[in-house]
Amino acid sequence: MRMxxxxxxxxxxxxxPEEMDLIGKKMEQAGIRNKRAYLRKMAVDGxxxxxxxxxxxxxxxxxxxxxxNINQIARRCNETRNxxxxxxxxxxxxxxxxxxxxxxxxxxxxxx
Numbered sequence: 001m002r003m004x005x006x007x008x009x010x011x012x013x014x015x016x017p018e019e020m021d022l023i024g025k026k027m028e029q030a031g032i033r034n035k036r037a038y039l040r041k042m043a044v045d046g047x048x049x050x051x052x053x054x055x056x057x058x059x060x061x062x063x064x065x066x067x068x069n070i071n072q073i074a075r076r077c078n079e080t081r082n083x084x085x086x087x088x089x090x091x092x093x094x095x096x097x098x099x100x101x102x103x104x105x106x107x108x109x110x111x112x
Contacts, residue, residue: 011043055108059101066094 015023023035032038073087 052108055101055105059098059105062094062098062101066091066098069094 023038027033027035027038030038032041069087069091073083073091076087077083
């Protein structure tokens, strides 16, 4: 029995040399040598991941803000030799927000 039995529709397309190199590399990573089998499997079972980077950008903004706050507090501590409870509370709040944002991002990635 031939492997193509039952497959009656031809599907043809062209790729650039760069795309062909990329396909070859992905086939190698997957341990597949049969190009037709690989392309058929990817067309039928493969999927495209489209990421919403808004969450990542927001988390990055939050982390940058925390970093700036830490630097300001460190400068103030060096100048006055005092650490204020409000500063510590602000840092704890910022870290908790960052942790929650990171957890949410991990959940999104896990759902892919």
